[in-house]
Amino acid sequence: MRNSTFLFLFIITGFLMSTLGFAHTEKPFLSHKSFLNGNIILQEKSTSGFSVDNEAIIKFFTTYPKLKKYQNDVLDLYKKREYNTIWYDEKSISEFGHLLYEKVDLLKEQGINKKMPYKDVIDEIFNESVTEKPSQTDTELLLTSMYVFYASNVYSGEDAATLKKIGWYLPTKNISYSRILDSLIQDPNRLNKDSHLLYSQYYKLQDVLKKYRTIEKNNLWKKIDIDSTTYKELKPMDSSAIVGQIRERLFVVGDLKQNSKRNVYDEEMMAGILNYKKRYGLTPNYTLTREHINQMNEPIANRIRTIMINMERCRWIPTKLANADELVMVNIPSFRLFYVKNGKYELVSDVFVGTRMTETVIFSGMIDRIVFSPYWNVPQSIIDNELKLKIAADKNYLEENNMEWNGGRVRQKPGPKNSLGLVKFMFPNPNDIYLHDTPAKTLFGFAKRTFSHGCINVQEARQLAISILKDNPDWSVEKIDKAMSGEKETTCMLKNKIPIYICYFTTWVNDETGEISFFPDVYDRDKQLDKLLYSDDVVMK
Incomplete structure (x- = not known):
């Protein structure tokens, strides 16, 4: 995608709010419509004397075993509140409890196809026509479990262990359900939108999800x-x-x-x-x-599922990584690199990435140096699987390709034909992946660009170096060009390391136009995540 804005700035914040009193108002309960479309202010009121204890909590999870996975989080919430009620004002459920219940009923709008265990029992709590309801203690703990269910699915998504299994090695969130609850009770409008909890791209995808579902409903596709x-x-x-x-x-x-x-x-x-x-x-x-x-x-159903899958990926983005003064982001499916400095795009460049056999890894690092006119130290796997056969077939192969043996390994000497081009950007990582220039410029003319052994080849590599070093008086454009002459390897250690995020998003909403872009699922990761999230549903084809 050319000439498009693809901002991937993370939002950093901390929750420093103290525990508040429970919400109550003398007015009639606010309608569903007023909650979704208006601002809500819940007045503070002291809590009742109702409380729970460890014994009641343990008994509850024995009675409701499908909620067992939330037990530790529920216990933690009550410990922090000295076991006082969370959901009751005097003898009735607080308005915030009603608002949360409404949001759980609208999980589909969040791109979530999960159902709260014992939802039928919770429905009885809020059904005025039902006379026999769960006990006050069971009601309290059902609502707390409902809150943890909601927060875990909407604000954090899949756990860190699962993300590693599917090859997502970016830093993960570490959220506090207690602090989130405090902030939501203070300002219930955060249930509708909270950029401190979810990256703003999530809400843009949510808006497009609504649009595409309307298209589907009206049979316009x-x-x-x-x-x-x-x-x-x-x-x-x-x-x-x-x-x-x-x-x-x-x-x-x-x-x-x-x-x-x-x-x-x-x-x-x-x-x-x-x-x-x-x-x-x-x-x-x-x-x-x-x-x-x-x-x-x-089918539009596939487009809708793609949006939902990428909303899930947005949930994984930790807000503490946001608002970096400087960052580089590579989105594998769009084959694009973005260099952002002080909130502005300094450079957008096409890239090509690893093949299906040598996929580029999804992870983050810190760029600490730029190497001009680099040697290419050929990985042993390439020596074993490719070079040895070529050397055996042509004894002059190394010399003809500007290569030499070096301590039992093969390296390619600096020069315009070097496989790394004339500059590389290093960020230490166990995968031996980095950004670099390339002599194979014609490959950028392809729409689907999966050609490398895993590293990221940058079309505008020279301009990226110039942009990064723009404020460094020791590295003028003339000096950079001289260092990129291909004569001698020269290293520039950066004064400030630059965060780099290698990501995988198959759809994205343009921050300026609100238009959605779709990119090829080059490594079939959408299908993998679809199966993980919606195993009980129809898997994408």
């Missing part, structure tokens, strides 16, 4: 009818019924602001096609191939 055996590429000024169908789809998703319903591939539609291709990271031209139509015909 109509299949484009083509005969795959006779279809010819569509080009500007072509005329056919298919053009009218494509135009309607572009209008439904927002690539066209109006639908003239013409069957001619005119200038208006040309602009819509370019916008569509930009959002999908496709080569920006006006030709519509059979593959493009097949992509448009992917």
